[in-house]
Amino acid sequence: MHTIMIDTSLDISIENTPQSRVAELDQDNLKFGRQFSDHMFIADYRDGQWQELRIVPFGPMEFNPALAVIHYGQTIFEGLKAYRSDAGQVRVFRPSANWARFNLSAERMCMPTIPEEIFVGGLKKLLQLDEAWVPNRPQSSLYIRPFMFATDEYIGIRPSDTYRFMIFTSPVGAYYSEPVRVKIETEYTRAFPGGTGYAKSAGNYAGALYPTVKAQKQGFHQLIWTDGLEHKYIEEAGTMNLAFVIDGKLISPQPSETILHGITRNSLLQMARDLGISVEERRVTVDEVVTALRDGKMQEAFGIGTAATLAPIAMISYQGEELPLPSPTDNAVGDQLRKALDDLRYGRAEDPHGWLMPIE
Ligand SMILES: Cc1ncc(COP(=O)(O)O)c(C=O)c1O
Known part of the structure; x- marks a missing residue:
């Protein structure tokens, strides 16, 4: 593990995957939402603050069966895309608009809002690491899934005190093949x-x-x-x-x-x-x-x-x-x-x- 600084002066700890899976990706047969890039971004909300910003290898997580989100559905998500230009440059489409809508959703669901530097800054760092996953075929892109869920281990109906925010990404092709x-x-x-x-x-x-x-x-x-x-x-x-x-x-x-x-x-x-x-x-x-x-x-x-x-x-x-x-x-x-x-x-x-x- 090593800690790096990004331009937004966020401290994000990074654990690189020991073995990238990108070589296994068949860019000519991308199925929507089935393959996931090497890393994921995580931040935890505790004691009224977002903390422990980290990027780790994409993989399973353990959870307590009493995790609030599973029972009462306090969870929100976003969907946006990164594209590889013909010249090879990777760019994300309107991430700040998704961040603003994420916070509107958060307020409606009694969840904490998240600062733009964590949402967009975390995303940027994740994409820098997983850049090779952005496909270059016509109509292809990297779908980006930010989400947040309630993590109190408690059975009872009230807003959770703790939350996890995460981002992972998935290379995708065209969604519908016909009108x-x-x-x-x-x-x-x-x-x-x-x-x-x-x-x-x-x-x-x-x-x-x-x-x-x-x-x-x-x-x-x-x-x-x-x-x-x-x-x-x-x-x-x-x-x-x-x-x-x-x-x-x-x-x-x-x-x-x-x-x-x-x-x-x-x-x-x-x-x-x-x-x-x-x-x-x-x-x-x-x-x-x-x-x-x-x-x-x-x-x-x-x-x-x-x-x-x-x-x-x-x-x-x-x-x-x-x-x-x-x-x-x-x-x-x-x-x-x-x-x-x-x-x-x-x-x-x-x-x-x-x-x-x-x-x-
Ligand atoms: C219910 C619903 N309507 C519309 C949209 C289209 O929104 P956007 O263009 O931001 O993806 C989405 C996708 O996010 C959606 O889930």
């Missing part, structure tokens, strides 16, 4: 006003499994969630926000307390504005979407998120009626946006908003 088929959900609900929908808390995802699996058994890739009160407004899809092109306008449901404030969505809408595309962020009704599809006025629909990037939608089902989207034409909005995002991430274009953080 997706989605179903507008009008029975089950993901999020409710006053609830936790805007937070990346694990329970939101556990609660979504049952209706999602049901839809998958009916042949859909994902659900489109609607509002919990009336099932009248479009919210989001699985782990993606949504955008539609209706009459040439890019329309996306406005994030709210029941819709996750997606960083990809925010970035792509900014890029659309930069490209001179007309953008509307507002509430979008189910009726508007279904009518536009039936009348042939919807040219494109796509899901947008870190994992899937921009996933074109092939078909939207509503109460048993299958409404296909037309095949995208040349210069479709989705294609323009995907290209602009790829050019940025893989270093083929300028970064006018300063979204990419180099790890060196």
Whole structure:
């Protein structure tokens, strides 16, 4: 073990893996979320302070069966990506935006917030060590998973006094291999006003499994969630926000307390504005979407998120009626946006908003 200083003047102890596993990585067959890089970052919260910042080899951890998180679900996470540019440089996409959202989630779940220098500084140091794990194939990236969980060894419902924050990473390829088929959900609900929908808390995802699996058994890739009160407004899809092109306008449901404030969505809408595309962020009704599809006025629909990037939608089902989207034409909005995002991430274009953080 040796202690090093990083530019944020954080003390992080580092235990290097005795044997890197990177040579075993098959970059041409990356499965989402299955392979993990050599190291992980850990910080513990105790006595009101984040302490014992360390990087250790990725591997199992021991826990007490009374660990609070296992029983009452006090845990949150983030998801972001690092990309290798065509010239070989590794850069992380908007880590400070994920840090800010992490702290919003933490507050909602009665957990301590974490300083940016630990979240971003720990991430930077981890990526410096595991740089070789950032793939260089088209559409590939290193998925980064920061998370925090309650570690009191106590059975009782109250916020834990102690927590662990961790980051590990996983090389990934494309998420969906084909345009997706989605179903507008009008029975089950993901999020409710006053609830936790805007937070990346694990329970939101556990609660979504049952209706999602049901839809998958009916042949859909994902659900489109609607509002919990009336099932009248479009919210989001699985782990993606949504955008539609209706009459040439890019329309996306406005994030709210029941819709996750997606960083990809925010970035792509900014890029659309930069490209001179007309953008509307507002509430979008189910009726508007279904009518536009039936009348042939919807040219494109796509899901947008870190994992899937921009996933074109092939078909939207509503109460048993299958409404296909037309095949995208040349210069479709989705294609323009995907290209602009790829050019940025893989270093083929300028970064006018300063979204990419180099790890060196
Ligand atoms: C519920 C949900 N909606 C939307 C998104 C997309 O957000 P982002 O673009 O920040 O990945 C995610 C993924 O984080 C998500 O889990």
